[in-house]
Amino acid sequence: MTLATADAGGDPTARVLILKDVSPEGWEFASDEGSVKGRDLAARPYAALTFYWSPLARQVRVRGPVVRATPERCAADFLSRGAGARAEALLGRQSMPLADPAEWDAQVETSLVRIKNDPDLVAPGWTLYSLRPDSVEFRQGDKERRHTRLAYLATPEGWTKQLLWP
Numbered sequence: 001m002t003l004a005t006a007d008a009g010g011d012p013t014a015r016v017l018i019l020k021d022v023s024p025e026g027w028e029f030a031s032d033e034g035s036v037k038g039r040d041l042a043a044r045p046y047a048a049l050t051f052y053w054s055p056l057a058r059q060v061r062v063r064g065p066v067v068r069a070t071p072e073r074c075a076a077d078f079l080s081r082g083a084g085a086r087a088e089a090l091l092g093r094q095s096m097p098l099a100d101p102a103e104w105d106a107q108v109e110t111s112l113v114r115i116k117n118d119p120d121l122v123a124p125g126w127t128l129y130s131l132r133p134d135s136v137e138f139r140q141g142d143k144e145r146r147h148t149r150l151a152y153l154a155t156p157e158g159w160t161k162q163l164l165w166p
């Protein structure tokens with residue numbers, strides 16, 4: 001999925017992320033709190049998600065406030081990752097300038113040794129985020145251009161749904 005965030009000044013940026021789960025907590029994704037997206041969400045905890053399935057001509061858009069999961073759930077997400085992904089995340093340097101790829105290799109190697117010696121090690125900045133949707137829109141593309149757009153909006157009384165002009 002594509003996650004769009006905005007910084008404290010309102011400037012947007014977007015990147016592709018794994019959707020970890022959709023649960024009563026929200027639409028969940030995980031990253032380093034020190035990354036650009038982590039800093040954006042700390043300053044402005046509101047985001048948008050976009051999904052596109054080309055063979056189905058289907059798009060889903062979601063917007064809403066973002067909350068951090070409990071430390072226990074963040075740790076469980078971190079520990080569910082493979083050793084390589086944990087080693088990388090342990091460095092906690094996502095989105096920082098990298099002067100030399102050899103430095104990255106060396107630091108990942110050191111991280112792998114740390115993980116081997118302590119398999120329960122959790123990166124302190126690793127964060128599971130939940131986006132709590134306040135709007136969800138489904139778009140079904142049609143070969144004859146009779147596209148369908150269906151928007152759901154959260155209200156205090158529950159979800160309302162509304163067709164939109166394509």
Ligand SMILES: Cc1cc2nc3c(=O)[nH]c(=O)nc-3n(C[C@H](O)[C@H](O)[C@H](O)COP(=O)(O)O)c2cc1C
Pocket residue numbers: 013014015016017018019029030031032035036037038094095
């Ligand atoms: C298919 C795919 C899946 C990705 N999944 C994640 C993810 O789950 N978490 C993450 O932090 N970065 C993920 N990335 C990397 C991000 O796109 C991005 O490069 C990185 O998180 C830094 O983003 P930022 O500088 O905007 O914070 C993924 C990239 C691709 C192409």
